[in-house]
Amino acid sequence: MKSDNKKPEKKSTNPKTTLIENENREYAECVVLKPVGYPFEFNLMDDDFEIKNKELFEEYAREQWLGLVVRENSHLFDQKIIPDYGFEIISAKPDNSIISENTKIKLITDELSAKKDSTLIKSNIRLSDIVGQTNAKNKIKVITKYLEDPESFGPWAPKNILFYGLPGTGKTMLVKALANELEVPLYLIKATTLIGDHVGDGASKIHELFKKASENSPSIIFIDEIDAIALHRSFQSLRGDVSEIVNSLLTEMDGISENESVITIGATNNPTSLDYAVRSRFEEEIEFKLPDDAERLEIITNNLKTMPLKYDLDLGKIVKLTKGLSGRDIKEKILKTALHNTIASDSEIITMRNIDYAVNASKIKNSDIKGMFE
Numbered sequence: 001m002k003s004d005n006k007k008p009e010k011k012s013t014n015p016k017t018t019l020i021e022n023e024n025r026e027y028a029e030c031v032v033l034k035p036v037g038y039p040f041e042f043n044l045m046d047d048d049f050e051i052k053n054k055e056l057f058e059e060y061a062r063e064q065w066l067g068l069v070v071r072e073n074s075h076l077f078d079q080k081i082i083p084d085y086g087f088e089i090i091s092a093k094p095d096n097s098i099i100s101e102n103t104k105i106k107l108i109t110d111e112l113s114a115k116k117d118s119t120l121i122k123s124n125i126r127l128s129d130i131v132g133q134t135n136a137k138n139k140i141k142v143i144t145k146y147l148e149d150p151e152s153f154g155p156w157a158p159k160n161i162l163f164y165g166l167p168g169t170g171k172t173m174l175v176k177a178l179a180n181e182l183e184v185p186l187y188l189i190k191a192t193t194l195i196g197d198h199v200g201d202g203a204s205k206i207h208e209l210f211k212k213a214s215e216n217s218p219s220i221i222f223i224d225e226i227d228a229i230a231l232h233r234s235f236q237s238l239r240g241d242v243s244e245i246v247n248s249l250l251t252e253m254d255g256i257s258e259n260e261s262v263i264t265i266g267a268t269n270n271p272t273s274l275d276y277a278v279r280s281r282f283e284e285e286i287e288f289k290l291p292d293d294a295e296r297l298e299i300i301t302n303n304l305k306t307m308p309l310k311y312d313l314d315l316g317k318i319v320k321l322t323k324g325l326s327g328r329d330i331k332e333k334i335l336k337t338a339l340h341n342t343i344a345s346d347s348e349i350i351t352m353r354n355i356d357y358a359v360n361a362s363k364i365k366n367s368d369i370k371g372m373f374e
């Protein structure tokens with residue numbers, strides 16, 4: 001045990017501690033700690049650890065740090081089980097007091113999980129920002145009703161839903177809006193981040209994700225780009241660890257019992273590339289379609305509201321020019337490129353010339369991409 005605090009009491013269990021006697025300090029009532037990791041890089045060890053039993057940890061921590069002075073914003077270090085692992089003192093009541101046998105020691109564990117790939121997300125996107133995608137929005141309505149009154153659904157609860165569709169059609173955006181509007185935690189994980197350096201990493205991250213979601217249920221798990229891990233069997237042999245991740249995903253999905261309100265949403269560009277066993281566990285597959293004329297007009301109008309420059313545009317013409325493009329393409333490839341082209345040409349107003357420039361530039365890019373696979 002060591003600390004960057006002064007150590008005032010004889011009672012300390014650490015022989016290295018410099019004892020300062022006769023200091024007139026109060027005993028700490030409660031100390032809140034945040035795990036912050038090692039003061040140096042230590043490759044063999046993961047920066048994260050899991051505390052399974054908070055009461056036991058409290059007892060262990062109290063015993064280890066007995067007699068130490070706790071000052072807010074300073075650190076305590078573990079010297080026994082995970083040597084040198086640091087904890088920041090977030091609050092000490094009263095500040096500058098001494099840890100006694102009666103001090104309550106609390107850990108902020110959410111901060112721990114925030115470092116991981118599976119993150120609790122919050123955003124400013126609203127469901128009304130999403131143009132079109134009525135089927136998906138209807139399902140969201142059902143999910144919302146279910147979460148308001150889970151008992152009434154019994155075995156008919158929504159459980160696993162797959163969003164699929166072309167890139168940039170609003171899958172991720174919709175889930176972010178859901179996180180914003182619902183009052184339940186939503187855990188987002190990008191499947192590509194599950195393929196770790198070590199075999200077993202991905203499987204244990206999935207386990208952790210489902211565990212956290214079920215501890216905090218009702219909750220939603222969103223596995224974005226799920227095809228990266230739940231690849232069709234015929235591709236799995238290409239990556240040994242992938243089949244392990246698939247199995248872990250299946251185990252966890254099956255492990256969520258009927259009376260637990262945990263909903264899993266997966267998103268993919270191509271459901272046919274999914275492992276069949278994984279795919280069959282989704283009760284409903286909802287397609288995200290490219291925007292039609294009216295929807296493109298709405299996407300264009302909404303995006304123009306945040307334009308930093310004035311514009312003089314024929315919106316009907318842009319709707320025609322952007323046929324076949326996704327919401328993302330309209331925003332990123334057309335409107336953003338047109339804006340940048342306007343700025344680059346020292347103009348103050350975006351005109352159809354800038355839009356034409358962007359449309360041509362995006363055509364070149366698209367045909368390049370097509371050529372790559374021919």
Ligand SMILES: Nc1ncnc2c1ncn2[C@@H]1O[C@H](COP(=O)(O)OP(=O)(O)OP(=O)(O)O)[C@@H](O)[C@H]1O
Binds near residue numbers: 129132166167172328
């Ligand atoms: N239906 C939509 N309504 C409004 N904006 C949209 C819509 N679809 C896409 N966009 C715009 O495109 C951006 C990207 O969309 P999003 O990330 O949700 O696509 P995605 O379907 O998840 O794509 P990918 O399959 O590549 O992950 C959004 O942030 C938004 O600006």
Ligand SMILES: [Mg+2]
Binds near residue numbers: 171267
């Ligand atoms: Mg996405």
